[in-house]
Amino acid sequence: MPNFDNKKIQQIIYIVFITGAALMLLSRLDFSPKPEEKPVQQQTAPVEDNTELRLQRILRTAEGVGEVRVLINYGTSVTKSVARNKEEVIGENEKSYKEDVVMGSDSQPVVLRENSREICGVLIVAQGGGNAEVRARIISAVQALLGIEAHKIEVLKMKQ
Numbered sequence: 001m002p003n004f005d006n007k008k009i010q011q012i013i014y015i016v017f018i019t020g021a022a023l024m025l026l027s028r029l030d031f032s033p034k035p036e037e038k039p040v041q042q043q044t045a046p047v048e049d050n051t052e053l054r055l056q057r058i059l060r061t062a063e064g065v066g067e068v069r070v071l072i073n074y075g076t077s078v079t080k081s082v083a084r085n086k087e088e089v090i091g092e093n094e095k096s097y098k099e100d101v102v103m104g105s106d107s108q109p110v111v112l113r114e115n116s117r118e119i120c121g122v123l124i125v126a127q128g129g130g131n132a133e134v135r136a137r138i139i140s141a142v143q144a145l146l147g148i149e150a151h152k153i154e155v156l157k158m159k160q
Contacts, residue, residue, distance in 0.1 A: 055145065059126065062141070064134040066127025067158060072146075075118040083110040119146055122153045130157035 052070045059068045083102035088095065102110045122142055128134040135155045142153050 051146075055142070058145075059124070059138060059141065062137065064128040064131060065138065068124060068126040069158070071123040072119055073121040073123070075120050079114070080111050081113040083112050119148050120152065122146065122148065123156070124154070125156045125158050127158045129155045 052072050055072075056068050056070045059065050059070070085100045085102055087098045087100075089098050104110045124138055124142070126134070126138065129138070138155050139150050139153045142148070143150055
C-alpha cells in the first residue's frame with residue numbers, strides 16, 4: 001500500500017470537494033433556449049382580421065355563394081369623444097361659452113366613447129358573384145352586418 005502524507009490527502013479532498021460543488025452549481029443552471037419575445041401589436045389589427053374571417057365563414061354558408069374571399073378597407077384613425085365642461089359666460093352685452101376638457105385622475109382626458117376605424121369599403125370575391133341575385137343577397141348581408149352603405153361594397157365573380 002502506498003504511503004500518502006497528509007498534504008497529499010488534503011489536496012485530494014479539496015479537489016473532490018471543489019469538483020462536487022462545481023457539479024452542483026452547474027446542475028442548477030438552465031441552458032435551454034429561451035423563447036423570443038415578440039412586440040405587442042395594437043389591438044385593432046386582430047379584431048379587423050377577425051371580422052374578415054368571420055364574414056368569409058358566414059357568407060360561404062349562404063346558398064349560391066360558394067368559395068369566398070373578403071377584404072375590408074379601413075380608414076386611418078380611431079376617433080375618441082372626450083368629456084367636456086361647457087360653461088356659459090354672460091357679459092354686459094354678450095353671451096359666450098367656455099369649454100374645458102375633463103381630466104381624469106391620471107391627468108389624461110376622460111374618454112366617453114372610442115370609435116373603431118371606419119370601414120371605407122368591402123371587396124368580396126365569390127364563386128357565385130356573377131349571379132345578380134346572389135350579389136344582391138351578399139350586399140344586403142354585408143350592409144346588415146357591418147352597417148355600411150351599399151356603394152361601399154363590391155362583389156366580384158371568382159375566376160374558375
